[in-house]
Amino acid sequence: MTGDDLPLLQTEVPGPSSRAWVDRLARHECPAITARRVRRAAALGASDTDPVVWAEAVGANVRDADGNVFVDLCAGFGVASVGHRHPAVVRAGQEQLGRLPHAMGDAFPDLRRIELLERLCAVTGLDRVIFGSSGSDAVEAALKTARIATGRSRVLAFTGGYHGLASGPLAALGYHVKNFRDPFADMLGSHVDHAPYGGHWPALGGYAAVLVEPVQGRGGMRGPPEGWLAHLHAEARAAGTLVIHDEIYSGLGRTGRMFAAGDLKPDLLCLGKALGGGFPISACLGTTAAMDAWGASTGEAIHTQTFLGNPVGCAMALAVLDVIDRQHLVARAASEGAWFAEALGAVPGVTGITGSGLMLGVHMPDSLGVTRRMMARGYIVLPAGERAEALGLTPPLTTSRAQLEAAVLALTECM
Numbered sequence: 001m002t003g004d005d006l007p008l009l010q011t012e013v014p015g016p017s018s019r020a021w022v023d024r025l026a027r028h029e030c031p032a033i034t035a036r037r038v039r040r041a042a043a044l045g046a047s048d049t050d051p052v053v054w055a056e057a058v059g060a061n062v063r064d065a066d067g068n069v070f071v072d073l074c075a076g077f078g079v080a081s082v083g084h085r086h087p088a089v090v091r092a093g094q095e096q097l098g099r100l101p102h103a104m105g106d107a108f109p110d111l112r113r114i115e116l117l118e119r120l121c122a123v124t125g126l127d128r129v130i131f132g133s134s135g136s137d138a139v140e141a142a143l144k145t146a147r148i149a150t151g152r153s154r155v156l157a158f159t160g161g162y163h164g165l166a167s168g169p170l171a172a173l174g175y176h177v178k179n180f181r182d183p184f185a186d187m188l189g190s191h192v193d194h195a196p197y198g199g200h201w202p203a204l205g206g207y208a209a210v211l212v213e214p215v216q217g218r219g220g221m222r223g224p225p226e227g228w229l230a231h232l233h234a235e236a237r238a239a240g241t242l243v244i245h246d247e248i249y250s251g252l253g254r255t256g257r258m259f260a261a262g263d264l265k266p267d268l269l270c271l272g273k274a275l276g277g278g279f280p281i282s283a284c285l286g287t288t289a290a291m292d293a294w295g296a297s298t299g300e301a302i303h304t305q306t307f308l309g310n311p312v313g314c315a316m317a318l319a320v321l322d323v324i325d326r327q328h329l330v331a332r333a334a335s336e337g338a339w340f341a342e343a344l345g346a347v348p349g350v351t352g353i354t355g356s357g358l359m360l361g362v363h364m365p366d367s368l369g370v371t372r373r374m375m376a377r378g379y380i381v382l383p384a385g386e387r388a389e390a391l392g393l394t395p396p397l398t399t400s401r402a403q404l405e406a407a408v409l410a411l412t413e414c415m
């Protein structure tokens with residue numbers, strides 16, 4: 001398996017050992033996770049509770065427990081933007097593991113963390129950073145910062161928005177899959193309003209923040225109409241409301257720009273997923289004005305975590321940023337994405353393409369069925385959108401043209 005391989009299936013998918021592993025998983029995994037998987041399998045009409053168990057991955061390829069080789073057209077939830085197991089990222093992680101796998105977050109930082117702070121600020125044009133371990137952590141930090149900086153508590157979020165499932169971001173969820181939110185509704189407060197994504201929003205006076213994905217991921221891989229985000233920025237600025245860009249999915253080159261919002265600089269920016277090249281690390285970046293509202297420490301850090309800015313994650317993130325530069329992955333996402341979108345749009349039965357770069361929604365009537373048939377041909381794809389109305393395609397930015405061409409052919413056969 002080289003990373004540039006086309007699918008090579010040894011067994012039918014899901015294969016026999018995948019099934020055995022899934023049984024073991026289902027015995028011990030909390031049904032919060034397994035039950036969702038079962039529901040999804042039921043919706044897909046699959047006979048088992050999960051399609052494949054991953055054993056190894058490199059580049060755009062994944063090998064499962066039965067030896068089947070897949071092309072991962074979702075980059076592991078958008079994490080493997082530089083490809084799975086990129087050698088430079090692995091090397092950086094291994095070197096750091098061999099030297100210092102853990103430091104003491106806010107109390108005793110390590111060198112890599114300082115380097116990553118500087119690097120992220122240089123890349124984003126923002127001034128201050130709060131690290132976290134997940135996307136949820138970054139959104140949580142942004143919401144708390146907006147509260148502190150404005151003295152206000154109301155938040156405006158958007159329909160179709162997905163920001164993570166910890167309590168803070170869950171309160172802002174605009175992705176109306178009921179079972180994410182409903183069991184906890186009375187624990188989430190009533191400080192969040194939702195406006196239609198790409199549509200009209202209420203007067204912003206009184207809001208601490210607007211929380212927005214410049215291109216929505218789970219909500220359907222779609223951006224707002226031209227000019228919408230700039231208009232939102234202007235009104236927010238006039239109202240003293242902070243703008244939080246959630247670029248956890250769309251950031252770091254995925255849309256063919258380093259950040260999907262282009263030159264529009266937010267007050268707060270959330271990054272995660274691809275940042276650590278597979279290591280769980282995230283960041284909330286902000287302007288000095290927003291972040292310094294936290295004030296000087298009077299002893300305890302009032303926002304911190306045990307693993308904040310873990311050294312291995314920081315070392316791997318620095319390597320990811322190097323790879324994005326060195327391999328010109330932003331330009332590659334733009335050019336390959338344009339080719340891919342055009343080719344996908346020409347597949348009979350496809351009703352529309354949304355998104356940009358290598359963050360594409362491929363709309364069609366039976367996307368769940370097509371997801372399953374693509375899987376059986378060796379392509380890992382996820383449904384996207386609130387009613388799973390599209391295939392969400394977010395392959396590694398390094399995926400070869402031959403792999404993309406073969407995926408278009410496979411999709412044509414699956415329709």
Ligand SMILES: Cc1ncc(COP(=O)(O)O)c(C=O)c1O
Pocket residue numbers: 134135136137139162163164165213217218246247248249250272273
């Ligand atoms: C835009 C966006 N924000 C936040 C999150 C939450 O990240 P995590 O699952 O790492 O908490 C996600 C995850 O899919 C996301 O797509």
